[in-house]
Amino acid sequence: xxxxxHQKAMDIINDSIESVKPDEAVRRALKAFAxxxxxxxxxxxxxxxxxxxxxxxxxxxxxxGGVVVTKYDHVKGEIPGVKCYEAGHxxxxxxxxxxxxxxxxLVHGLTEKDTVLFxxxxxxxxxxxxxxxxxxxxxxxxxxxxxxxxxxxxMNTIRKRLSAVKGGRFAQACAPAKVFSIVLSDIxxxxxxxxxxxxxxxxxxxxxxxxxIAEKYHLNLSEQAKALLAQExxxxxxxxxTQITGxxxxxxxxxxxxxRTLGYEPLILTDCxxxxxxxxxxxxxxxxxxxxxxxxxxxLIAGGETVVHLTGHGKGGRNQELALAAAPGxxxxxxxxxxxxxxxxxDGPTDAAGGFVDSTTQAAxxxxxxxxFATLADNDAYHALQKCNGLIITGPTGTNVNDVSVALVRx
Numbered sequence: 001x002x003x004x005x006h007q008k009a010m011d012i013i014n015d016s017i018e019s020v021k022p023d024e025a026v027r028r029a030l031k032a033f034a035x036x037x038x039x040x041x042x043x044x045x046x047x048x049x050x051x052x053x054x055x056x057x058x059x060x061x062x063x064x065g066g067v068v069v070t071k072y073d074h075v076k077g078e079i080p081g082v083k084c085y086e087a088g089h090x091x092x093x094x095x096x097x098x099x100x101x102x103x104x105x106l107v108h109g110l111t112e113k114d115t116v117l118f119x120x121x122x123x124x125x126x127x128x129x130x131x132x133x134x135x136x137x138x139x140x141x142x143x144x145x146x147x148x149x150x151x152x153x154x155m156n157t158i159r160k161r162l163s164a165v166k167g168g169r170f171a172q173a174c175a176p177a178k179v180f181s182i183v184l185s186d187i188x189x190x191x192x193x194x195x196x197x198x199x200x201x202x203x204x205x206x207x208x209x210x211x212x213i214a215e216k217y218h219l220n221l222s223e224q225a226k227a228l229l230a231q232e233x234x235x236x237x238x239x240x241x242t243q244i245t246g247x248x249x250x251x252x253x254x255x256x257x258x259x260r261t262l263g264y265e266p267l268i269l270t271d272c273x274x275x276x277x278x279x280x281x282x283x284x285x286x287x288x289x290x291x292x293x294x295x296x297x298x299x300l301i302a303g304g305e306t307v308v309h310l311t312g313h314g315k316g317g318r319n320q321e322l323a324l325a326a327a328p329g330x331x332x333x334x335x336x337x338x339x340x341x342x343x344x345x346x347d348g349p350t351d352a353a354g355g356f357v358d359s360t361t362q363a364a365x366x367x368x369x370x371x372x373f374a375t376l377a378d379n380d381a382y383h384a385l386q387k388c389n390g391l392i393i394t395g396p397t398g399t400n401v402n403d404v405s406v407a408l409v410r411x
Contacts (some may be wrong), residue, residue, distance in 0.1 A: 002358045005337045009356050010260045011391065012299075013341050019254035020343060021399045022048050022184050026055040026119070029182045032243065033060075036178065038113030042066030042082060043170075044104045045128035046121030046196055046343045047089065048141045048184050050075050051398030052105055053082055053119055061194055063117070067106050069172060070097040071346070074396045085291055089126040091350070096129045100165060104130065107170075111175035118170070118179050122186025122344065123154055123401040124196025130164040133225050138162060139220075141219060148217040149309035151274065152187055155199040157205040162225060163197065167233035170199035171240050181242040186344075186400045187352035188272045188304055190244055194252040200240050203233035248272075248303040248402035251343055255404050260298035264408060266299045273304025273405065278376055279339065280306050280324040284407045285329025288336050291409045298403060308348075314380020315346025319403055323355030323390065324381040326407070327372055331362040335410030341392050344400040350382050352391040354403070364388045391403045 001102070015125070040061045044053040057063055057079050066082035068075070071089045075406045085099035107116055113169040126311040131138040160167030170174045171179050182325035183192060192330050193201040210229045214221060221229070242346045269287075273280060284300060291298050305320045316324075325339035340349070341354030362372060374382045385391045 003362060004166035005335070005358055008262050008408065009337060009339045009406070011262065012255050013394065015207055015258040015400065016251050016254040017394065017397050018405055019342055020246050020401045021397070022052045023055040024051060024244060026182055027054050027059045029243040029245055030056065030059050030337050030363055033117070033180050035115040038111060039064040040117060041117050042117045042119070043106065043331065044068045044119035045075060045124040046122035047071050047147040047400045048398055049119060050180065051217060052121060052184065054079050055384050056081065056119060057263045065106055067099065067103040069103065071123060071127060076098050078377040083246065087127050089123050089310040090146060092126045092129045092140050094135065096127055097131065097135055100128050104173055104346050107174045107177065110174060112176040114177040116174045116177055116179045118181040118200050120199065121183060122196060124199070128165060128199060130195065131162060132160055132164055132228055133159060135220065137222055137225060138282055141225065142220065143216065144228040147310040147358040150213070151307055152215055152305065153191070154195050154213045154296065156194045157210050158207065158229070160197050160203055161210055161228050161231060165199050166197035167203040168198060168201055168237050169234065171237045172234060175239050176293060177239065179240045181240060181244060183244045183247040184400060185244055186402055188274060188402070190247065192244065197234050201242065202235050202237050206381045207232055236318055246401045248400065249314050250307070251401050251404050252301050252303040255301050255406060256299070264297045264299035266301060267304045273302045277306040277308050277318040277321040280405065281325030282329060283327040284338050284405060288330050288333060288407050288409050289337065292411055293331065295411045302405045302411065303402055305402045308379065310379055312378030312380060314378040315350060315383060316379055316381035317350055317352065317353030319344070319347040320352060320381035321376065322405060324372060324384055325367055325376060327357040330357070330359055333359045336408060338407045339392065340403060340405035343397060344405045345394040345397040351393060352382060353380060353386045353394040354392045356392055357392045361388055361390060
């Protein structure tokens with residue numbers, strides 16, 4: 001491994017993630033927060049929930065009660081007046097259901113003078129859940145969708161209809177209290193009703209779309225689940241004000257700024273990357289080979305969220321798979337590297353944020369008897385990258401605004 005290149009990659013990653021942490025964004029959004037004099041209750045859900053809740057309580061001084069539901073190992077301490085829970089992601093578990101029940105109990109029986117400050121971030125679809133079917137079936141459907149390669153919009157179109165809190169139903173549970181919602185977006189184009197499946201947003205998706213997705217991916221559904229897919233979700237909510245903050249565009253811009261300070265000419269290719277992770281990795285490697293002929297040091301940057309179609313039984317995530325898929329294409333190109341990370345610090349069901357490869361990666365793995373193409377077929381990028389010190393581990397970052405992938409090119 002080229003240690004100098006690896007350090008440059010970490011500088012870009014750390015600066016990019018720091019730029020999209022939600023603390024200042026939450027404080028800025030709260031300038032428009034004007035409760036009516038009743039109780040102020042806080043509910044935060046998602047992978048950035050703890051960070052957002054802490055920033056909100058610090059800005060407000062106090063709240064009259066609160067519930068935080070976030071991913072395991074994402075609670076970093078106590079927040080005054082707020083109970084913090086950790087639960088399952090990307091598949092909801094019993095702790096998801098129990099914590100969501102606590103949130104529903106908190107907002108039960110409110111008056112029109114009360115206000116619910118609702119802080120939402122990516123991951124909320126799994127973490128914030130009260131299923132209308134059995135928990136076991138919901139987990140099974142979630143696993144089917146994850147394995148199928150369905151994108152996040154398709155997944156959430158299904159999940160909304162199987163839930164008592166998604167698709168605007170949490171806002172209905174808060175009524176007649178007002179809901180002031182601050183949303184950290186992790187979906188391309190920032191569709192409010194799809195971020196964490198839109199618990200406090202009118203749903204724009206339709207039953208016909210949900211049924212078409214179920215047919216497209218041949219989902220195994222009970223009769224109860226099929227009936228729920230045919231029931232419409234709330235289309236109008238009159239008790240909600242929403243502010244959206246944070247985006248993958250900001251993540252890409254920060255990566256570009258740091259790359260420039262490191263002597264690279266940054267080129268943002270897109271902030272809406274959406275394809276198979278392996279395809280994105282191969283594309284970036286091809287771009288490296290092409291740009292090497294320009295005779296300049298270039299940083300190619302792509303933001304977005306790829307998908308992985310599971311074909312094997314290994315361990316990994318979309319960013320690790322993207323990086324590993326790029327390794328054969330840049331083999332032997334001295335001074336070149338490709339890396340990709342999730343801004344939340346967790347890539348798939350692993351402790352890694354993503355992966356890093358350079359011109360030596362393929363040879364290093366071959367020397368250990370590891371074939372990259374066979375590894376990708378088994379979706380086992382984690383263990384391959386682990387063998388060559390290519391895992392990027394940041395720990396939970398407190399934010400979640402999609403992924404950023406970077407290719408560093410030296411002529």
